[in-house]
């Protein structure tokens with residue numbers, strides 16, 4: 623049994639994805655609790671939300687004032703504040719041990735009948751839930767970046783996830799204005815299994831001098847009708863996130879997923895893409 627009446631949504635992590643999910647949930651009328659481990663990170667999350675709501679408002683894309691939407695979001699560093707949520711979506715770091723700990727905490731503080739979702743890009747839903755007493759209510763709700771703009775959400779079904787939990791996950795995502803598709807709990811699901819080798823190949827093509835970075839991006843945009851080429855997209859996702867995802871896939875699926883050398887180098891140098899002001903390109 624999973625609770626279908628959802629008024630209050632908990633979000634774990636106030637980073638790129640968590641703040642986006644909180645914003646979208648508040649925009650569609652839900653009360654939201656956004657939790658991070660430090661108040662500074664919660665504040666950063668609110669700054670991101672304010673910027674995004676401001677941009678959407680200036681384009682006339684919001685049905686309400688940004689302040690009204692923002693007021694529905696409560697920021698916190700306290701785990702217990704997630705205790706009265708009707709659904710929790712986790713968007714913390716992409717590390718199995720971190721996610722396992724978060725879900726163990728959630729199982730402790732949340733009601734037994736609420737859906738617990740993870741926004742993981744590549745980790746196994748089954749592994750994340752493996753130590754829990756109630757793994758049947760754990761599911762992947764894989765939002766795309768940037769969450770307020772991207773329409774798609776991938777629903778990832780773990781080994782123990784029930785049909786009721788799966789149906790509810792689709793329903794919630796649709797209620798948030800998104801369109802879903804479903805993937806089995808196999809490494810990378812549909813999106814990252816195909817996207818990460820594409821990004822890595824773009825990076826290798828650049829490193830091996832096939833074309834300039836601009837021409838690689840332009841070639842893929844104009845030649846294959848995608849909105850962003852691989853190097854621009856990698857900068858937007860975050861090069862550390864891409865490297866992490868590639869390493870997980872490499873471990874699970876073998877050498878065809880080996881991260882590109884230049885991706886590893888850039889992450890070591892601290893050039894993580896748009897969020898640090900420099901990746902393959904430079905940002906203001």
Ligand SMILES: NC(=O)c1ccc[n+]([C@@H]2O[C@H](COP(=O)([O-])OP(=O)(O)OC[C@H]3O[C@@H](n4cnc5c(N)ncnc54)[C@H](O)[C@@H]3O)[C@@H](O)[C@H]2O)c1
Nearest residue numbers: 635637638639658659663713714715716741742743767859
């Ligand atoms: N960035 C993307 O394009 C993207 C796309 C889809 C999915 N994802 C996935 O979403 C998740 C979050 O990614 P992100 O890009 O937002 O990362 P991020 O680094 O921007 O944010 C993660 C946040 O989680 C916080 N955090 C860490 N441990 C926590 C805990 N125990 N409790 C609460 N908060 C905690 C961190 O302080 C940080 O603020 C990852 O699993 C990632 O793989 C990312």
